[in-house]
Amino acid sequence: MPLKTTATRGRPRLRSVLSLHGVSKSFGAVRALNSVNLEVRRGEVTALLGDNGAGKSTLVKVLSGVHPADAGELYFDDERVSITSPAEARELGIATVYQDLALCDNLDVVANLFLGQEHGHLTLAEEQMEGQARELLRQLSAKLPSLRAPVAGLSGGQRQTVAIARALVGDPSVVILDEPTAALGVEQTAEVLNLVEALRDRGLAVLIITHNMADVEAVADRAAVMRLGRDNGVFPIDSTTHEEILAAITGAMENAASTRAARRRSGGTGESST
Ligand SMILES: Nc1ncnc2c1ncn2[C@@H]1O[C@H](COP(=O)(O)OP(=O)(O)OP(=O)(O)O)[C@@H](O)[C@H]1O
Numbered sequence: 001m002p003l004k005t006t007a008t009r010g011r012p013r014l015r016s017v018l019s020l021h022g023v024s025k026s027f028g029a030v031r032a033l034n035s036v037n038l039e040v041r042r043g044e045v046t047a048l049l050g051d052n053g054a055g056k057s058t059l060v061k062v063l064s065g066v067h068p069a070d071a072g073e074l075y076f077d078d079e080r081v082s083i084t085s086p087a088e089a090r091e092l093g094i095a096t097v098y099q100d101l102a103l104c105d106n107l108d109v110v111a112n113l114f115l116g117q118e119h120g121h122l123t124l125a126e127e128q129m130e131g132q133a134r135e136l137l138r139q140l141s142a143k144l145p146s147l148r149a150p151v152a153g154l155s156g157g158q159r160q161t162v163a164i165a166r167a168l169v170g171d172p173s174v175v176i177l178d179e180p181t182a183a184l185g186v187e188q189t190a191e192v193l194n195l196v197e198a199l200r201d202r203g204l205a206v207l208i209i210t211h212n213m214a215d216v217e218a219v220a221d222r223a224a225v226m227r228l229g230r231d232n233g234v235f236p237i238d239s240t241t242h243e244e245i246l247a248a249i250t251g252a253m254e255n256a257a258s259t260r261a262a263r264r265r266s267g268g269t270g271e272s273s274t
């Protein structure tokens with residue numbers, strides 16, 4: 001029997017690099033994550049959606065080692081792993097760009113890119129770092145006025161660009177972006193979304209948290225929806241309507257995933273297959 005493959009936006013489905021099975025996390029009496037399953041694949045953009053308090057940031061913190069999971073299993077490249085610290089997440093190849101970006105305003109672009117991971121032992125190999133910075137930004141087709149000006153003078157979109165480029169310095173396979181366009185205008189949002197596509201085209205797995213459905217439509221291959229600490233369905237963007245995703249977010253359908261499955265069984269559009 002031929003292997004059934006699924007296409008997302010014309011690309012073949014790629015192997016999952018990171019998968020979560022039954023991951024839970026509580027803060028005292030608050031069950032922020034309740035047996036969550038999620039798969040993140042190389043060469044794909046997965047949008048993580050959900051209402052305020054749904055558990056998105058907690059999930060990101062589990063994956064980035066800030067708040068290790070209480071229960072459940074994590075697999076990286078099909079191997080069972082535990083992520084108990086940010087250093088462990090980075091070593092595995094999971095890079096996270098937090099919403100506050102954590103840039104040093106008084107330092108220039110190159111210094112920010114290599115902050116904490118400077119080359120050289122006693123003296124910093126400045127020229128080497130600048131060369132690498134230039135090459136990295138070129139690969140991303142990122143536009144910045146100067147690599148040697150303090151980042152304080154950059155626009156919101158440019159700052160996001162620096163933060164994303166910095167995440168790539170350690171050569172990760174998964175990049176997690178927490179609300180990268182939340183504070184940006186139309187043009188800057190478009191630039192950041194171009195960058196997200198550049199990451200995907202490099203074969204990285206991208207997990208992007210967003211409240212913006214336009215962003216989801218523009219760059220995501222799949223939308224993973226969380227609701228009240230549980231996963232409430234994964235939707236291929238090409239064959240899912242806005243309304244279905246919104247219904248999963250708000251809980252308008254009791255279980256959006258099962259409704260969708262029923263629709264597929266009755267012959268409606270499902271995940272496009274090749
Ligand atoms: N450090 C913490 N201590 C106690 N409770 C927490 C902590 N972090 C998160 N929570 C709780 O866990 C639940 C999920 O929060 P989380 O921040 O993950 O949601 P979110 O989906 O990121 O929401 P938002 O869209 O508002 O950022 C909420 O009820 C929140 O109050």
Ligand SMILES: [Mg+2]
Nearest residue numbers: 053056057058
């Ligand atoms: Mg959050």
